Amino acid sequence: MAETVTYGAFFLLSAVVLISALAVVLLRNVLHSALALIATFFAVAGIYVLLEAEFLAAVQVLIYVGAVAVLMLFAIMLTQRIVDRGARVTNEQVLLAALVALALFAAVLAPVAWNAAWNVSQEPVIPEAIRELGLQLVTTYALPFEVAAVLLLVALVGAIIMARET
Amino acid sequence: MLQAYVFIAILLIASLVFAVTPLLMAFVIRPKRPNPVKNATYECGLEFESFPEEARPVWVPFRVQYYVYALVFVIFDIETVFLYPWAVAYSQLGLYALAEMFLFVAILVFGLAYAWRKGALEWV
Numbered sequence: 001m002a003e004t005v006t007y008g009a010f011f012l013l014s015a016v017v018l019i020s021a022l023a024v025v026l027l028r029n030v031l032h033s034a035l036a037l038i039a040t041f042f043a044v045a046g047i048y049v050l051l052e053a054e055f056l057a058a059v060q061v062l063i064y065v066g067a068v069a070v071l072m073l074f075a076i077m078l079t080q081r082i083v084d085r086g087a088r089v090t091n092e093q094v095l096l097a098a099l100v101a102l103a104l105f106a107a108v109l110a111p112v113a114w115n116a117a118w119n120v121s122q123e124p125v126i127p128e129a130i131r132e133l134g135l136q137l138v139t140t141y142a143l144p145f146e147v148a149a150v151l152l153l154v155a156l157v158g159a160i161i162m163a164r165e166t
Numbered sequence: 167m168l169q170a171y172v173f174i175a176i177l178l179i180a181s182l183v184f185a186v187t188p189l190l191m192a193f194v195i196r197p198k199r200p201n202p203v204k205n206a207t208y209e210c211g212l213e214f215e216s217f218p219e220e221a222r223p224v225w226v227p228f229r230v231q232y233y234v235y236a237l238v239f240v241i242f243d244i245e246t247v248f249l250y251p252w253a254v255a256y257s258q259l260g261l262y263a264l265a266e267m268f269l270f271v272a273i274l275v276f277g278l279a280y281a282w283r284k285g286a287l288e289w290v
Binding site for chain 2: 002005006009049050052055058059062063066067070071074075077078079080128130131132133134135137138139142145146148149150152153155156157159160163164
């Protein structure tokens with residue numbers, strides 16, 4: 001029963017990922033593409049949950065759905081005339097590009113995905129991995145943890161300086 | 167462990183149904199008699215045609231200064247990623263870990279103070 005639900009959830013999430021990813025490429029309005037990309041990120045977070053990588057799922061939602069999406073939406077809204085009806089999203093070589101992408105997929109990606117001997121880890125999933133991560137973060141990795149704060153500070157100050165120059 | 171996420175899935179589906187059902191119902195039962203006046207663009211009862219010329223384009227680019235908000239948001243979003251595992255493990259951690267997190271947050275508060283001081287948070 002639980003197995004069936006997991007499979008069902010996986011196929012549903014995969015469908016959302018594929019459809020929204022296609023929408024990102026094919027939609028005419030670049031703002032709609034960005035919204036579709038958020039849906040893609042969210043469904044990928046769901047797949048992480050299915051893989052019992054809860055922390056990765058949380059990070060996916062926080063960083064990709066939160067931060068990256070916001071940056072992209074801002075970039076779109078700050079750009080001149082990018083969402084105009086007249087703005088083109090493809091050029092004359094769209095068919096050729098699709099053919100090349102399809103050929104590469106059939107020649108490289110698909111055979112590798114099909115034939116490779118994927119190693120499946122026999123290790124059990126660590127229960128409460130996030131708690132373990134939190135413990136390690138402030139004991140073993142206390143220094144990198146504080147250095148990360150300094151790195152974020154540098155990024156913040158740098159971003160403000162660069163944004164104010166323009 | 168995955169069972170706990172079934173409730174999130176149910177909540178997600180329920181929220182979707184909750185949002186889509188009224189839209190669908192309105193689409194099905196509403197009378198469809200469009201006329202030019204009904205189809206006209208308006209905002210808060212004002213007709214689009216009465217707008218001044220400079221207010222006509224609606225897809226105007228935002229001011230670049232707003233991008234600073236996004237950048238500050240991203241930094242504190244990443245801070246949350248570090249806070250999260252710390253908060254989960256909090257009950258097993260001592261005073262030392264609390265002090266470490268205070269230092270972590272203090273370093274970033276310094277950045278927030280810098281942003282404030284430089285007027286990056288001012289409404290422009």
